[in-house]
Amino acid sequence: MSSRWFPTLLCWLRPSVAEVLAVLLAAHRVSFLIFNPALPGVAEVLRISTVYSEKMAEQPISITTAVLGRPFQLGMLYDCRSDQLVPGVTLWSKSVLEKDISVKSQRLTEYSLETSNSLTDKSKALNINASLRGSFACGLVEVGGSAKYLNNSKSSKNQARVTLNYFMTTMFKQLTMSHLSRNNVTYEEVFRQGTATHVVTAILYGARALMVFDRDVSKDESTHAIVGELKVSIKKIPHFTIHGKGSVDLSAKEKEEAKNIRCTFHGDFYIRELPVDYLTALDVYKKLPSFLGEDGEHAVPVTVWLYPLSLLDSSAARLMYEISTDLVTQAECVLDSLLEAEMMCDYLLTESLVKSFYNIEEKISKFKTLIERYKLYFQKRLAQILPSVRGGATNATALGDILEVHGTSPFSQHKLEGWLCSLQTEIRVIEALIKGMEDSNVSLLTGRFDRIEPLIFEPNINYIVDFNFNLLSKESKSLNTMENYFISEEISGIRSTDMVNNDEWVHSQVNCDKIRLRRKLFLDFASNNQQNEATKFVVTSRPVEMQESSSILLYCKGELRSSDFEPPSTPDVPKILKTSSQSAEIELSLPPHGSNETIKYLVQFRKHTERQWRSQMTRDTEKCFTLEGLQRSTQYDVRYAAICEVGVGPPSEVISVNTGEPGEQVIADPIEDDPSKDLTWHREQCYPPVVAAIQAMTLPFPDRDDKSHFPIGWDDDCLPNGSKDCLQCQEDSLTTSLEKFTLDTTDPCSLPYHQLVHHLCNLSETGGSQLIGGSASRNADSEISNILAG
Known part of the structure; x- marks a missing residue:
């Protein structure tokens, strides 16, 4: 049809038909200057065709994409809307396709070290373009070979990881113009089927290998520091191999450290024995080039070039829109946050306390299941929208809408992090609360199959005192909100304001004070009744109709006597x-x-x-x-x-x-159960405090043959009749005078006591020697402990 007939024709076309025609004209780069914009419909055709021309002009004619272990061949058809191969359908017969193929040697070897665990960085390490990254993120693309590295995420936060990324190429194959000529197409009906948008016109062959090295990090080690040490060790692998050494020269210390390094291999090579640790990885890395064969016959496609079918026939399906890199990165961040939450769940499930408390273990498992469920739900939504956006059937803003709704959902990153942070605090608090309970003969009945009923019906047990965590057994409102999110497909109905968390009891100061008090009462009571076989002390996490975070339950002969039992505390000083x-x-x-x-x-x-x-x-x-x-x-x-x-x-x-003689009254001072510490002499009476001090100081020395000096302060003015041997020590019915000496100081009065006496007295388990006589006095604010410390 001559272009001079277009204006007349377009005047009678409906808008939708005009739009299609404008797109076709734009694809064939037909000049619109011949149209008269004043004619009805022509202006709209001009506007639409210009928009589509600009969108297509922004894209390169051919698309370069990573293979990711998929079975690409020259001449295969490909649908860029869904990033799927179209097997079994081709434009050329086998004989035509195999003629005039251009083959060129292209050898390259390179390696790099990767330390990031994010999906974005791992995709960049494999040279994956933004479009294919989006398809992988939503699950449209199933990867194989070295690309399985994308699915390998750390299983624990206490894990250092460094990946050795080895890449080599061998040859480049491409079709020629004899294939791409419109007249040489064998099966023209393929253009009208609309199942593909591009054809594979060139392939780069080679192979990639990724060795993922992991090392566990202990609690007293820094993950960042261990990653640095791991990088140093991994950097040695290519260098030693390049220099041709049969093995790496490792010191004894390096060999010992290498035993702690695990290796996971993802590659496009066929290897009989995969490396599992650092030492076996050295041997495999050295042999990698040989695995491709002498002439590279075992190389696989690593990169392909795709040519638009619409440039061969205007009736072919085409790629209308490309998803922006920014939106793809946001989608990857969503998946990374979900993977991070799953990893934290796996880590928490390995903790001993979580294994001991089934309620916590069940809560974490349910949380992880909900995350996995939401991940599939999120990917499904993306998988539904991406192909239609790329094909022009859906507005390009649809992906942004999905991401916006996710940000207000219970599965947004800040909500997941908040829940996990609260849970970890809860675990640490429970750890602190039960610490020391097993030493007091307290049994933990908090496991999945632990029950208190066998103890209740035990005939020899009259009482069971149960420290119960009430809230652990109650349903989490946060988890219920997350679960209800899937009830309706209208996900916009649940927003972040609907998230109610009842797991914050550990942050309440009132709850904290009450639970600490109950813990002390329970533990003190259990410690003082360890020998009472008729009373059993346990810790449980059973549902109780109380708002308190914890309570002490009392069972008496099989019946629940009290849901808020308060054991007696320490009484005041008598x-x-x-x-x-x-x-x-x-x-x-x-x-x-x-x-x-x-x-x-x-x-x-x-x-x-x-x-x-x-x-x-x-x-x-x-x-x-x-x-x-x-x-x-x-x-x-x-x-x-x-x-x-x-x-x-x-x-x-x-x-x-x-006690004294009849009629004598003595007021005693309180001392600690270990009377050898912090003894204070409060009265001006001379003799009795000195006796008490000497007896108290002998108690910590149980060996009869042990000897020690005991300095006792005294004043010359207090000596009876001027005697200088006024203090006497009795041992085995023998009386020995305590020797006196003067301190070597220019100002002895600066000390609490003017002088000191000392003697070597035999000590025994019965309290040692008794002081049978003597006299002494003290300054007003002195303490015997001060003299002992001096």
């Missing part, structure tokens, strides 16, 4: 009201916690020189109690504890009680 030669009256008080459970007290006492406690029990929670059966002129340690139905609570602080 107060000495008065003493006699054979008794002491002390004041007792209810513990700050568990007072409602307290039914009486256990009062314990022992001579200061003894280790074994003796006990007396009150009738009820009486405030005053008289300790009977004491010996006169004897120092005693006294403490007490609250008793409930289940057992005995932790004891109070120890106080010292001195």
